[in-house]
Amino acid sequence: MDYVSTRGSAPSLDFAGATLAGLASDGGLYVPREWPSFSTAEIAAMAGLPYAELAQRIMQPFVGDSLTPEKLLELTTAAYGRFAHKAVTPLEQFDEQHWLLELFHGPTLAFKDVALQLLGLLFEEFLGRGDQNLTIVGATSGDTGSAAIDAVAGRAKVDIFMLHPKGRVSDVQRRQMTTVLAPNVHNIAIEDATFDDAQAIVKRMFNDAAMTSRFNIGAVNSINWARLMAQVVYYFAAGLQLGAPHRPVAFSVPTGNFGDVFAGYVAAKMGLPIAKLIVATNVNDILHRALSTGDYSQGTVTPTAAPSMDIQVSSNFERLLFDVGGRDGLALAAQMHGFEASKAMQLTNAQREGAASLFASRRADTDDMSQAIRWAWENCAELIDPHTAIGLHAARVADLPRDVPIVTLATAHPAKFPDAVERATGQRPELPARVGDLFDREERCVDLPGDYDAIAEYVAAHAVPKI
């Protein structure tokens, strides 16, 4: 399998190359040249497989010759062996139509662990084959940061610089990053910034020759294809439990950077029957506007109780626009450059129509979110986090036939956002024992202004140059 850039001019790479490269050199995102697909019989034969084996089967076509099936299975077994639930991503029934896919049983309590536990091992495997090291530069609105840090802390040949918008992540999220004191971990809180600012700085660094000539810059954000690939697996896991491939299932996905829901799109391309992918946003609703009216224009980011989704530039939307718009990389590059310059863009008819067949979208405000948390508590005795609640709200107002099961992706553990959960239910969720004494640990983090040069200078001063 080889990978091409959504902007049409970067060299194509194999899976190992795309994993280490992160962002393509033309500013685009890597996608597989074509979608592998499974027959109905092949999908049916996956029912009941342990998660690590299912993951190997689903991912092998993407990995190609970069890893043998035995090696990939060894890595998935190690990655998912760290999860606190045997099923890895268990499915809970809410009522006749609604299900919750719990993606927060990993070490840092959010869905990011599903991909990042594997990505840490992939880095180690691929870097071990040569003599390069990797300088990971990432942006986080809270969850990617802790999951990536957990996955690479203390590993040889890797340094990680994680940028978060100062004051815009929850206390639990911040401490999950800043209390990891391994020498290869560097936390940077950016003053007066949003996640979008942090993400723009990261992308700029990938295309800054002064940095890329000295350092192998790598990505842990969902711009890295390997992140999305690993997330495809749980769509299959849930679908198979609910009757796939013989019965279509819908998914409601709390969305910010469009990575998680794009993984659902990939699952559909691979043959999983998906009735609808519901894109659930908070009031930072660029994706809801784009999908419902074609208007992809960057609004101001409003801080919400679901801070991980306070995003107004959704990286992975570019992957969808590329695929549904006819895979014309040069045309998309022009469209994306226009967006970067003007902060606004209209989807083409082909892009709108291509997206409309599978995607629907809903926007939830603070009241919708709180009501969904309360509904889950009062009707199902489940505490759910604000991001999951936005997905659940969207699922409950989606206009789908009663016989289509709707799976809401539960993307974070409620204890990551205890204040919002307590406000809605009067119950304060407790941190699971596996995160230990988080509030007693020492923190380490530097504050920097939201200025590209200051951050590049800091990275350059602390990173290990290319070997």
Ligand SMILES: Cc1ncc(COP(=O)(O)O)c(C=O)c1O
């Ligand atoms: C808890 C949580 N839910 C939902 C999302 C949105 O996922 P995505 O950015 O893949 O759309 C994020 C962050 O990305 C998150 O951390």
Ligand SMILES: N[C@@H](CCOP(=O)(O)O)C(=O)O
């Ligand atoms: N919500 C994310 C934002 C980064 O998204 P990513 O999926 O591209 O890494 C976070 O928690 O950091």
